Amino acid sequence: MTDVVLPCLNEAPALAWLLPRMPAGxxxxVVDNGSTDGSAQVARGLGARVVAVPRxxxxxxxxxxxVAADPVDGIVCVMDxxxxxxxxxxxxxxxxVRAGAARLAVGRRRPVGRGVWPPHARLGNAVLARRLRRTTGLRVHDIGPMRAARRDDLLDLGLVDRRFGYPLELLIAAxxxxxxVTEVDVAYHPRAAGTKSKVTGTIRGTARAIRDMSAVLAR
Known part of the structure; x- marks a missing residue:
């Protein structure tokens, strides 16, 4: 059984669509990061494991x-x-990752329609990805909000960022x-009605994420 980590802050409408679509295996x-909209209850009602993280x-x-993932299968996926x-x-x-062709696989977002990926967020991602390619040699074009790796590998990297710099720190450490590290094209859809991205939904959110990631690059 492969565990899928779903960082969650007020995503109840999306969880009702997303959780029943989990493929077999x-x-x-659902890692509840302080939701106030009943996300944890929705997740439990749909049979998901819920881990509460106050930080x-x-x-x-x-x-x-x-950390909470089962080490038996060994592979952990992460997705918004x-x-x-x-x-x-x-x-x-x-x-x-399962086949041993990569230690880390990251999804490269491919928007399925106009307006799915706002220009300010797409530009910020492109700038960071280009800098990452130049400084590390990784052939990546996205900072990887959907990814997979082995649980023990991830923990052994000793990542310390606990904000939006985490995905970038992961790539640099890898x-x-x-x-x-390999990239895999994945479809990027409009968010579920009633949800709003903490990063791409506003210019302020994107700026905050870029600031966190820039701090990682500076280190």
């Missing part, structure tokens, strides 16, 4: 979910819980450790 761990921050949620990704794409992201 993939088990959701705010995307990285805090992902780390807690990774806002409905912008289809769980049906999880096997295509996890398969390169490059430093000599990991094979």
């Amino acid at each position: 993939y088990r959701p761990i 705010p921050g995307y990285g805090a949620a992902v780390h807690a979910g990774t 819980a806002d409905g912008s990704f289809d769980p049906a794409d999880l096997p295509s992201v996890a398969d390169p 490059a430093g450790a000599g990991w094979e």
